[in-house]
Amino acid sequence: MSYYKFLTTGAVPSTIVGKPDTRIYYNGNNVNNLPPGPYQLTNNNNPNGLFLTANDYAESPVHRFYQMWQQLDCTAAAGCLNDLFPWVEATVGAGSNGLPPPADFTYKEGATAMGFYNVQQGDLPYFKTLADTYSMSDNFHQAVEGGTGANHIMLGTGDAIWFSDGNGNPLQPPHNMPVAVGSPNAGIVDEVENPNPLQTPPTNNWYIQDGYGGGSFGEPSYGEGSYSACADTSQPGVAAIVSYLTSVNVKPNCDPGHYYLLNNYNPGYFGDGTNAYADIGNPRNTVFTIPPSSVPNIGDALLKKNVTFAYFGAQFNAYLANPYNNYVTPDNQYCNICNFFQYSTSIMTNPAVRQTALQDTTDLYNDLMSCTAKSCNLPAVSFVKPSGYLDGHPASSNRIFLRALSRRSSI
Numbered sequence: 001m002s003y004y005k006f007l008t009t010g011a012v013p014s015t016i017v018g019k020p021d022t023r024i025y026y027n028g029n030n031v032n033n034l035p036p037g038p039y040q041l042t043n044n045n046n047p048n049g050l051f052l053t054a055n056d057y058a059e060s061p062v063h064r065f066y067q068m069w070q071q072l073d074c075t076a077a078a079g080c081l082n083d084l085f086p087w088v089e090a091t092v093g094a095g096s097n098g099l100p101p102p103a104d105f106t107y108k109e110g111a112t113a114m115g116f117y118n119v120q121q122g123d124l125p126y127f128k129t130l131a132d133t134y135s136m137s138d139n140f141h142q143a144v145e146g147g148t149g150a151n152h153i154m155l156g157t158g159d160a161i162w163f164s165d166g167n168g169n170p171l172q173p174p175h176n177m178p179v180a181v182g183s184p185n186a187g188i189v190d191e192v193e194n195p196n197p198l199q200t201p202p203t204n205n206w207y208i209q210d211g212y213g214g215g216s217f218g219e220p221s222y223g224e225g226s227y228s229a230c231a232d233t234s235q236p237g238v239a240a241i242v243s244y245l246t247s248v249n250v251k252p253n254c255d256p257g258h259y260y261l262l263n264n265y266n267p268g269y270f271g272d273g274t275n276a277y278a279d280i281g282n283p284r285n286t287v288f289t290i291p292p293s294s295v296p297n298i299g300d301a302l303l304k305k306n307v308t309f310a311y312f313g314a315q316f317n318a319y320l321a322n323p324y325n326n327y328v329t330p331d332n333q334y335c336n337i338c339n340f341f342q343y344s345t346s347i348m349t350n351p352a353v354r355q356t357a358l359q360d361t362t363d364l365y366n367d368l369m370s371c372t373a374k375s376c377n378l379p380a381v382s383f384v385k386p387s388g389y390l391d392g393h394p395a396s397s398n399r400i401f402l403r404a405l406s407r408r409s410s411i
Contacts, residue, residue: 009055021059023052024111031111041115042123054123059109060394061085062094065146065228065262066195066210066237071113076247085113091204095263097211098190098223100201147226147263148393149337156340156383161293162258163191163227166268166277166345168294170258173227180221183281187221189213191288193228193262194236208236212264218283226263226288230254261290267342268292271320273354284324293343298381299357300346308379309357313339314387316360333388361386 024031025046026039042054052058062068071088074080090110117123143154153161163173173191180186194209213224231254233239245252254260266289268277280287302309318325319334341347341357348354356379364384367377389397 020111021052021109022048023050023056024115025050025052034111034114038114038116040118040121040123041112042117042121054117054125057395057397058115059112060094060396061109061113062089063142063147063151064095064210065144065150066193066207067092067094068145069237069241070195074244076244086110088205089113092206092210095211096198096207096209096223097214098209098225099211099214100198101203101206148335149264150261152335152338153261153340153343156299157295157297159295160260160262161290161295161343162255162260164291164293166275166291170255172229173259179287180281184218184283185216185221185281185285185287187215187287189221189224189287191224191227192235192259193225196236213286213288216280216286216288221287224288226261226265227259228262229257229259231256231258264337265290267336267339268345269342269348270323271316271336271342271358272323273348273351276323282324290343292345292348294345295343297340297344297347299341299344299353302381303353307381309381309383310359310363310379311339311341311357311383311385312359312361312364313385314361314390316358317362320358333390335385335388335391338385338391 020031022031023043023046024034024039024041025043025048026034029035030046030048041052041058044051046052062071067088071085072080072082073084087110089112093109119125119128143151144160150160153159163171165171174189175192176188176190178186179189190209192209193207195207197203198206198208207225209223209225211224212226213221215221215223228238229235230238230242230252233242242252266276266286268275268290269292270276270279275292276285277289277291279285280289299309313319313334315332315334316339318332319336323336325332336342339358341354347357361384364378364382370377385391391397
């Protein structure tokens with residue numbers, strides 16, 4: 001805990017937020033004139049006097065499904081060329097949100113896609129110490145191409161979740177249709193991804209439907225595509241991926257009629273087990289919420305084997321007391337989309353399991369403080385998630401602290 005204060009320093013200067021990062025300077029070239037290929041993010045010789053250090057917050061390289069797939073540039077004939085990382089960032093970035101490009105749109109984070117930290121030259125010394133001292137998944141990048149929420153869901157389920165009626169039956173998500181009718185959040189939304197380029201106005205790569213959704217919280221909702229029916233090759237973007245996977249003898253494993261979540265939506269339950277999807281008309285809530293999910297998760301598997309477990313999420317207690325403040329109060333940085341248990345009916349509707357499985361990191365610290373040489377009150381399997389300021393997510397913090405801890409080697 002003594003190191004936490006160092007994880008909240010290095011904020012991005014307000015003059016470059018949402019613009020090309022003028023702190024980037026490499027081998028005599030500024031951010032607008034970088035040579036092709038990777039470059040070291042940190043520097044100490046920028047003539048404009050702006051420096052990017054290993055302690056600074058930086059832009060967030062796109063982590064959304066169709067953008068990342070496009071960056072890999074895979075075809076059956078050529079394999080994966082991995083040559084479109086900057087171009088995708090420059091042309092569409094993190095999503096269109098169902099809107100045309102803004103008049104002042106620039107490439108913003110395009111350069112960041114090729115940047116790296118050089119630990120051999122002193123970058124990220126604390127991170128390097130962790131890697132040198134402890135066993136880590138050094139070759140692990142992410143569980144799935146896509147958003148933060150989808151990756152955490154995959155961590156807890158080994159699967160993708162899909163839109164349903166909340167009772168385990170697949171449905172098509174809202175597709176150019178009204179939602180939350182009669183409430184302040186009412187609006188026409190399209191939750192189905194469409195990565196085809198927008199033609200009006202003409203663009204070369206600005207997606208027709210993609211993003212995180214807009215409005216809600218007391219305003220009309222709009223936009224947002226985050227589901228894809230990957231068993232249906234007539235769906236936008238699907239055919240090329242299925243064709244490539246088939247060419248390399250990989251089964252897509254998509255069930256007919258299922259629209260799978262690719263990026264981020266709020267989970268179907270609040271921390272107290274209340275159905276959050278049934279609450280989407282509440283002006284303090286958002287319509288971009290996933291119905292309760294029946295997809296099996298690691299908690300279900302552990303329960304069958306009588307193995308104890310818990311997900312410790314920083315600031316969970318504050319979120320539990322008032323989940324709506326989590327959306328509007330910057331001080332509460334509990335990550336609800338990161339807690340894979342909050343999507344699950346089997347966990348969230350069982351009070352005894354829920355109250356044991358969902359805890360705050362303060363509970364973890366208390367458990368650790370009570371440990372003795374002979375006993376410790378920790379569960380056999382613990383998932384620990386820092387707050388949004390401390391979890392190392394690009395742009396919002398500056399280190400990665402997510403760890404899955406286990407005191408048992410097998411289940």
